Amino acid sequence: MFKYYLNLNNENTYGGYFELHKKSCPIVKQTLDTGEDQLIDIGFHDNSSEAIAAAKEALVERSLDPLLISGCLACNKECHKR
Numbered sequence: 001m002f003k004y005y006l007n008l009n010n011e012n013t014y015g016g017y018f019e020l021h022k023k024s025c026p027i028v029k030q031t032l033d034t035g036e037d038q039l040i041d042i043g044f045h046d047n048s049s050e051a052i053a054a055a056k057e058a059l060v061e062r063s064l065d066p067l068l069i070s071g072c073l074a075c076n077k078e079c080h081k082r
Contacts, residue, residue, distance in 0.1 A: 004042040004051040017070035025075035
């Protein structure tokens with residue numbers, strides 16, 4: 001089981017995707033250290049498919065496009081879109 005975060009800052013991502021990260025990802029650590037509030041705690045999930053579903057719900061709640069979600073290339077390659 002892993003803890004997942006959704007990064008709402010999609011300005012620098014390929015295709016403008018919102019990226020799903022595992023807590024252990026260096027991008028999560030860097031973003032948490034800067035104090036930015038761009039990360040949404042998606043919670044603990046058994047696999048990335050469950051985490052993607054939860055992240056899509058979080059995007060819908062914020063009136064953002066749930067189709068614009070991708071896994072991080074570094075920590076969630078199985079969900080990465082390119």
